[in-house]
Amino acid sequence: MLICKVVKPLVSTNRIPDFEHKHLQVVLDGSTQKVAVDAVGCIPGDWVICVGSSAAREAAGSKSYPSDLTIVGIIDHWEPEPPKPAAPAVVN
DSSP, X not given: OEEEEEEEXXXXXXXXXXXXXXXXXXXXXXXXXXXXXXXXOOOTTOEEEEEEHHHHXXXXXXXXXXXXXXXXXXXXXXXXXXXXXXXXXXXX
């Protein structure tokens, strides 16, 4: 499972029929943006729990569903750890 932050919705009007009418969200995993199927109805700014691989397909509705990442929960309260400061450069 991953903890991600929802950045914005992703609109795709031309999709394969297997995607049905599921909403897609752009989520931030660290410094990487990914697309996730929204199975819970989250909004931008929400911290969410995501699952990948076969768990993502199952959570989206079927083992044959074409998803690599699915949002399965909205976190009620989350304070991420601030980034650690970079070590100062050593000058000789």
